[in-house]
Amino acid sequence: MQQEETKTASPCAILVAVDCGEGVYDAEASLDELHELLQSAGYEPGPSVMQRRESPDKATCIGSGRLEEIRQLCSTQEADVVVFDRELSPTQLRNLERELKIRVIDRTMLILEIFASRAQSSEGKLQVELAQLQYMLPRLSGQGTALSRIGGGSGTHTRGAGETQLETDRRHIRRRIESLKQKLAESNKRRQNLRHRRKKNNIPTVALVGYTNAGKSTLMNALTQAGVLAEDKLFATLDPTARSLRLPSGRHVVLIDTVGLVRNLPHHLVEAFHSTLEEAAQADLILNLCDASSPEASVHLSVTKDLLESLNCGETPILPVLNKCDLLTDPSHLPHVGKFVCVSARYGTGIEGLLDAIDQSLPQIHRRMKLLIPFEKAGLAARIRRNGSILEEQYLPEGLLVRAMVDQQLLEDVRPFVVD
Known part of the structure; x- marks a missing residue:
C-alpha cells in the first residue's frame, strides 16, 4: 500500500494596514508589497483589513471596530498570524496579542524574518x-x-x-x-582593506543597487556570469557579491551586487547593514536598477535614491537602469529620470549598450595609446597590464607594439615610447 504524501500548508496571515496619510507612498501599493513579502517569507496571505484614520491608536494601532473584525477573520480563516503594514510599538504589540490571542508581527519583524532566511x-x-x-x-x-x-x-x-x-x-x-x-x-575593517587595495590599484567599483526583485542578480549574471542566485523572490539576494567585469574599452572594474531595498526599510536594518551598504557609498559609479514594467517604477527609483542620499552618495554618479523592458507594454509608463539605459537582463537585450554607458559614466583614469616598447623595457608592459589593459599586441624586431589603456600614473613613463 502506497503511503500518501502529506503537504504542510503554509501558515495563513491576515494583513492589516492603517493609513494615516503621513507617508509619501500609496497605502494600497504598500499593502500589495506586504502581500509579496508574506509570500516570500512562506506565508499564505489571507484577507486584508485597511483603516484610514488621523493617527494610530496608541493602545492597539487600530480602532476597536476593526479590531473585532480582525478577531472574527482570525477565527473564520483559521489564521496563524496577523501582520501590520507599519511598525508597532512594544505596547501595541503586547495589547494586540492579548486581544487577538494570536501571534502578531509588524512589517519590520516580517522583513527581519525574510532576511534571516536569506x-x-x-x-x-x-x-x-x-x-x-x-x-x-x-x-x-x-x-x-x-x-x-x-x-x-x-x-x-x-x-x-x-x-x-x-x-x-x-x-x-x-x-x-x-x-x-x-x-x-572586524568584518568592516577587512572590507575597508579590500576597498583600499582596489583604489591603490586604480580598479573602479560599480555598485548595483535598486528595489528588491528588480532583477539585480539576473543582470549581474548577464554581465559577469557570476552564478548569483537569481529567483523571482523578494530579497533573494542578501549577501553582496563582487565580480570582475571587463568593459568595451578593455578597462577592468569590480561589480558589486547589493541587498534589495523596499519602501520603509527598517532603520535597524539600515544600521546593521551599514558596512554592506557602504559598498555603494564608496563606489565610483552606482547603477540604480528598477523594474520598468512595474507601475511603481518611479517610486522604486525614488526609494533607492533617498537611501543613497542618506548614505552621503550625493557626489557619486548614478546611472538609472530600467530592467525587464521586454515586459513593458506602455512606454509612457517609463519613469522620467533623464538619462537612463533600458535592458532585459533575462534575454540579454541592451547589455552592450549598458556596458558602453558604464564605460562613459566612470571617471576617466585611463588613456588609449599606441606604444612601441623596447624589449629591455618589458617590465613596463607588465605594469600597463596590471594597472590598465593591453588591447592589442604585436612583436616586432624593435620591440613590442601595443594598443593599450594606460593608467594616468604611468603617462610620464610611457611618453618616450608613443608612436603615431
Whole structure:
C-alpha cells in the first residue's frame, strides 16, 4: 500500500494596514508589497483589513471596530498570524496579542524574518541577528517567546540573584549585541582593506543597487556570469557579491551586487547593514536598477535614491537602469529620470549598450595609446597590464607594439615610447 504524501500548508496571515496619510507612498501599493513579502517569507496571505484614520491608536494601532473584525477573520480563516503594514510599538504589540490571542508581527519583524532566511555568509547572518536583537530588546514581554524567534537566543541563561527571567533575557541580549558589533567591526575593517587595495590599484567599483526583485542578480549574471542566485523572490539576494567585469574599452572594474531595498526599510536594518551598504557609498559609479514594467517604477527609483542620499552618495554618479523592458507594454509608463539605459537582463537585450554607458559614466583614469616598447623595457608592459589593459599586441624586431589603456600614473613613463 502506497503511503500518501502529506503537504504542510503554509501558515495563513491576515494583513492589516492603517493609513494615516503621513507617508509619501500609496497605502494600497504598500499593502500589495506586504502581500509579496508574506509570500516570500512562506506565508499564505489571507484577507486584508485597511483603516484610514488621523493617527494610530496608541493602545492597539487600530480602532476597536476593526479590531473585532480582525478577531472574527482570525477565527473564520483559521489564521496563524496577523501582520501590520507599519511598525508597532512594544505596547501595541503586547495589547494586540492579548486581544487577538494570536501571534502578531509588524512589517519590520516580517522583513527581519525574510532576511534571516536569506543570509548565506557569516557576516550577513551576524548583521541580521544584530538587527533582530536591537528591534526585539524593547519588545520583550516576559512571556518567554521573544528570544525563541531570534537566531541567537537559546532561552536558557544563568539568572543573577534577585533577577527575573525578563531581566536575564535583556542582559543576555545586550551582551550579545555588543559582541555582534565587535565582530562586524572586524568584518568592516577587512572590507575597508579590500576597498583600499582596489583604489591603490586604480580598479573602479560599480555598485548595483535598486528595489528588491528588480532583477539585480539576473543582470549581474548577464554581465559577469557570476552564478548569483537569481529567483523571482523578494530579497533573494542578501549577501553582496563582487565580480570582475571587463568593459568595451578593455578597462577592468569590480561589480558589486547589493541587498534589495523596499519602501520603509527598517532603520535597524539600515544600521546593521551599514558596512554592506557602504559598498555603494564608496563606489565610483552606482547603477540604480528598477523594474520598468512595474507601475511603481518611479517610486522604486525614488526609494533607492533617498537611501543613497542618506548614505552621503550625493557626489557619486548614478546611472538609472530600467530592467525587464521586454515586459513593458506602455512606454509612457517609463519613469522620467533623464538619462537612463533600458535592458532585459533575462534575454540579454541592451547589455552592450549598458556596458558602453558604464564605460562613459566612470571617471576617466585611463588613456588609449599606441606604444612601441623596447624589449629591455618589458617590465613596463607588465605594469600597463596590471594597472590598465593591453588591447592589442604585436612583436616586432624593435620591440613590442601595443594598443593599450594606460593608467594616468604611468603617462610620464610611457611618453618616450608613443608612436603615431
